[in-house]
Amino acid sequence: MGSFSIFPPRASAGAAEVDALYGFLLFVGIGMTLLIFFFVFVFAIKYRRKSPEDRPKAIHGSIPLEIAWSVIPFLIMLVMFGWGTKLYFQNYSPPTRDTLDIYITGKQWMWKIQYPGGQREINELHVPTGRAVKLTLASEDVIHSFYIPAFRLKHDVVPGSYQTYWFEPTKPGRYHIFCAEYCGTNHSRMIGWVTVMDPVRYQTWLSGGNTSESMAELGERVFEQYGCVTCHVLDQQGRVPSLRNVFGKPVQLDNGQTVLADESYIRESILNPNAKIVKGYHRDIMPVFQGQIGEESLLQLIVYIKSLSAPANEVSK
Amino acid sequence: MSTTLPHPELGVQTNYLNADYGWKSWLFTTDHKRIALLYLFSITAFFFVGGAFAVAMRVNLLSPNGIFAHDTYNKLFTMHGVIMVFFFLVPSIPATLGNFLIPPMIGARDLAFPRINLLSWYIYIVGGVMALTAIVRGGVDTGWTFYAPFSSTYSNTHVILAAMGVFVAGFSSILTGLNFIITIHTMRCPGMYWSRLPLFVWGHYATALIQVLATPVLAITIFLLCLERVLQAGIFDPNLGGDPVLFQHLFWFYSHPAVYIMILPGMAVISELVACFSRKAIFGYGFVAFSSVAIAVLGFLVWGHHLFVAGQSMYASMVFSFISFLVAVPSAIKVFNWTATMYQGSVSYDTPMLYAFGFIGLFTIGGLTGLFLATMAIDVHVTDTYFVIAHFHYVMVGGMVMAYLGGIHFWFPKITGRLYPEVWAKFAALVIFVGFNLTFFPQFILGYLGMPRRYATYAEEFHLLNVMSTAGASILGIGYLIPMIYLAWAWRHGPISPQNPWHAKGLEWEQSPTPPPTFNFIEPPVMTEPAYNYSGAEEEVELG
Amino acid sequence: MSHPAVPIRVYVGVFLALIALTVTTVAVSKLELGEYNFVAAITIALVKALLVVLFFMHVKQASAMTKLFVVAGFFWMAILFVFTLSDYFSRNWLPRGKWW
């Protein structure tokens, strides 16, 4: 062990911001603790019992004091609330464009990681510096939590839905991945490493892997395998909505609502197509795929649908 | 205790302990004081069972690679949590000290429903036996939170038996709370206005509100979970269309308010101790009393802060975060008022007051680290790490157990009619304080460094802090054994206590004999002065 | 009870109202009202429950404390509903505007 620190490695811009907030909280917390300890000590010593007959006069309270020590802490806490909320929304709302999307599937007890280029890894995540990386998290069984202390980020990986968060790595190195939500026998072995590399070395690393097909190409195969292609003929509006240029766009539903076509929406529309019907189309045309497609194939399928909307920049290699 | 007061030989008087003999007189008693003792002994037993699991856990964590098999460790922390939360912390102060003291404090002869009181103890024992049976038959490994779908589908341990034990024990808690509420409403003696209630009673009133209103939701949640485990119909299983986050909502609707079930009675005890050992009326009585109720009510509105990273809506998280800060205000009010109570007082350093000092210090740290967890961006990093473990042990063990021990020492003469050895007691209080901090302070650092909770093995860099923590735990363990020994000794052989060894205010000391007779009072009690009238003022000014 | 006995006709009147409301709720459920079917069903059920609480359970004549207990039970159930549902209904909201 090298030098001892109360901070884990700080490898992203967001981590520095969280640490700054933590520093503020520590300052306030230690300050308050010292204040209370000081008064307890001073009162305990100064007003210690001098004779068993002591009968000190009663003091029943002071409204101004009560108001002061309610309102002042509350105002300080408002700062904590505002600052913490801002950072929280920031870390959990990925930028809408130009992110490096990586797909993570948790299962007892490993992390399966897929890159858009088709590379796959187990318990190892490689990311470049200087680029917004967006993780899409899925689980095959129980709830896990994908935790990277160096980025000060985690999110539960909830089966049946996608969760996302994002970060921009700044410092090359190898950092821990932990599963932070108890998931059974080998919970504490459901760990891995995230390797942050500079962009040039990252490109070299990407090309080093033996990948035959990209995620989108794999997804296209799934698309054919499940017979999606028979109805969803590309570039053709028929009984079913076209899939081109859907991803990332708002979609009008038949109940008047508008939703954003993100990963969660596509997922729901595949597994449970009647949940949200696009305006102008009929329900009950598409079969239900709940329980039919594995999480990894589903992710590939979604990347394929994504690739139908993204102009070139999404497909690396 | 430095008391050399001449004491009347109360031992020959009839009191609740010698009014009747034989095991039947205990197991079929309806006397709230005897039921309190039944609870005291059973809770102590569970405390040491839960403590034994904690010791085993700390031993395992001496080495980064662990010592026990992973499954064993998973069962250890689950059973530690289940036993400590549901069978020690929730009933601890209310069912023992509360049960014993609320009637004499408000001038009543018993609780409103004595038979229901006894029933609640039997229910508690049935629940406890079910949980222990689950342990003996191989244990349970879901964590005390029983999160679905792991608990409902994937775990192959005795989930149903353990969960039903919790379900059953919940009804014991409900009945205790119900009894307190009705007793406090209807059984106060002449002159015992709400504005004169001891803060101990106010704290228990707030606790009882939570017990009555939150526990049924836990019961139904566990019921749905067990049914799901039998039927596999999918109500919490996403593969079948269910939503696991719903389980967390329902679970925390009880379990967050439940942490206030665990801390409010501790605060209630501390208010009594600080007033008595400072010989002062509590500073800001109205604020302290009202803050208990405010904590109880606001405590119901914050459960979502356990779900900041669980897939809850970010907007809902924002609301829950805000209210979580709000609930910190009444807690802070209490700490400030206790501190201010000592101002210009006459502070003595008897053992109960040492525990009160410990409580104020450790609860301050526990409460302030709660703000870290209410701050969403920090919570994302430290939730489900040792930071959370340290935080709630500072509140539950540093707060509640300190208050419990302080209360046990304070009312030991009342309960047993005898005095405990003061030197040993002070020594034990010191050992517990040191051991506690050494155990749990390193865990704050571990948490921010990123060590997740419920890990049987851990990364090499966390080794040093874990060893420190285990060292502290061994000191803490010894610290808890010392009071066991000298209190058991003093129960039989301690010097006879006068009626009011602390010169404390309150009906239970001033108008009820020590130890009390079966119906608490010889003459019907009357409250003739405000609470905590330590200055002996004839006419009291309007309270703040 | 500290209050005088309630005349039988009050009980019978409440009973008839309850039966009438039951028939109404079944009838209304046959109509096509969209989302309002649910609203109607819940409203009728609330009215029925209120009738039972006020008259059969004598809360109308009960002490203020009893009324407070009744209201508390329903109020806490409302807390459970409002906060849990607020999560479900806002889960798909998109973050509005930029936070950074």
Added chain:
Amino acid sequence: MASHDLALQHPPELKHHFDDAGQQRESSILGMWAFLATEILFFGGMFCAYTIYRSLYHEAFASTSHFMNVTIGGINTAVLICSSLTMALAVRAAQLGQKKPLIWLLILTLILGCVFLGLKAVEYHEKWVDHHIPGPGFHYADARYAQQAQILFYLYFAMTGLHAVHMIVGAGLLITLIVMAARNRFSTAWYTPVDMIGLYWHFVDIVWIFLFPLLYLIGHTK
């Protein structure tokens, strides 16, 4: 109970620790309401789960209404309302000290309760025959909604099942009351058990008042 050292001469039904009958009655009634508040939250948790799944799986839930026996459900609602009336009248009879009407009204209430449970059993049997019991044997005609309908049936059985358990407990309590009344245990001065069990019975009725539209009448919205 050590009652020998008690100076006060209490009437037989007044417990030793109460000052007077008024205090005792007030405690009992308030205690019953506190208990009912816990019952509200007990069922409330399930109603909350129901509301969420209904909003998520609106159509699947609606599709199950074809398999709900509205006739039996409706009759059972009427039966329970009748039993509430007889219970309310029984409390009134107790209050006025009319022993015979009290006993007969209690018996009538008990019979109506048993009718309800009998019809409930018929319904459960229908579900069994239709393979609508959640679990491995569950089968649903409309494959699109099979999983989601199973959640509804899960909630159906959990809610009506717990309600039925409350009815059975209530029936047991009624029998106790009938026996007590027959043994002249009640008087105009003391009939608290009748009053309290009445409250319980009405509460169980209220639960059903909500269960009926929520479980049986959801089909025709769209």
